[in-house]
Amino acid sequence: MNDPSGAVIGLDFDGTLSPIVPDPAAARIHPAAPDILAQLSARMSAVVILTGRPPATVLELGPGLTDVPGLVILGHYGFERWENGRISAPPPPAGVPRAEAELPMLLDALGLTGVAVEDKGRAVAVHTRRSPDPDGAFEALRRPLAALAERNGLVVEPGRYVLELRPPGMDKGQALSLFLAERAARSVMFVGDDLGDLAAFDAVRASGLPGVTVCSGSAEVTELAERADIVVDGPDGVMALLKELTAEVRG
Incomplete structure (x- = not known):
């Protein structure tokens, strides 16, 4: 350099x-x-x-x-x-805690196990790495989380077995x-x-x-x-x- x-x-x-x-x-x-x-x-x-x-x-x-x-x-x-x-x-965005509050019901409705939710303050992350089927859980969550994010004025950032909902x-x-x-x-x-x-x-x-x-x-x-x-x-x-x-x- x-x-x-x-x-x-x-x-x-x-x-x-x-x-x-x-x-x-x-x-x-x-x-x-x-x-x-x-x-x-x-x-x-x-x-x-x-x-x-x-x-x-x-x-x-x-x-x-x-x-x-x-x-x-x-x-x-x-x-x-x-x-x-x-x-x-x-200031932190209001949409993040609202989306996080909806996540337990969403995960239950999808019948997903081993999926972890991480509160990141200004974002909330949904991890599928510890699920019995990490790839299947990841794909099953893509559309529902996109809809949840849109309702709360957020965007979804995909990563390595994680989908993160955060402000745009x-x-x-x-x-x-x-x-x-x-x-x-x-x-x-x-x-x-x-x-x-x-x-x-x-x-x-x-x-x-x-x-x-x-x-x-x-x-x-x-x-x-x-x-x-x-x-x-x-x-x-x-x-x-x-x-x-x-x-x-x-x-």
């Missing part, structure tokens, strides 16, 4: 900095990540985590992230921002584009693993900046790998790539 001081490094959390696990609450950041991110942040324009999770949850699941100098966490696809120890966000008007692409403009970035790299990261890949290409897209690969999602400049093997591969980048910019 010829101009590290003008570079922005953007990263997803789940599946990128943290391995995917059956229970989202049990996820933990890769043990090498905080130190590597701290080294990168000292040499780059910015390191930013872009995630569907709330920033407070990312900090809870990522011990050591508060020690990364200058780190920014854009949670809820950019609706919430953590920086310098403070979280800023607009922001995605990882928009959030990344705004952040690049804010930092007057001169180059960008984004690392992700899931369908929600496609918008960030598009933002890298639309920025007109020298950019690299990286897929933290898995057998569950192939669309991202097909669009990526580089494919690595999960969070371990992400750490290896970032470590190489750290050595490069160190000189």
Whole structure:
């Protein structure tokens, strides 16, 4: 990287900095990540985590992230921002708790078992990974959840055995584009693993900046790998790539 001081490094959390696990609450950041991110942040324009999770949850699941100098966490696809120890966000949308209240009856009516509902504050996620038939449950939920989201002024974001109901008007692409403009970035790299990261890949290409897209690969999602400049093997591969980048910019 010829101009590290003008570079922005953007990263997803789940599946990128943290391995995917059956229970989202049990996820933990890769043990090498905080130190590597701290080294990168000292040499780059910015390191930013872009995630569907709330920033407070990312900090809870990522011990050591508060020690990364200058780190920014854009949670809820950019609706919430953590920086310098403070979280800023607009008021929570009313449609999310209304949709969440309807979910138990919907799941019961569909006869689905092993499906977990995750309250994310500004969003609600429905996970099918622990269902006896994860793919079947995922497909059975697509249309009913789309209708539920529409009734409550929300949109559905599909992911790796998860369907997330959240407010419209922001995605990882928009959030990344705004952040690049804010930092007057001169180059960008984004690392992700899931369908929600496609918008960030598009933002890298639309920025007109020298950019690299990286897929933290898995057998569950192939669309991202097909669009990526580089494919690595999960969070371990992400750490290896970032470590190489750290050595490069160190000189």
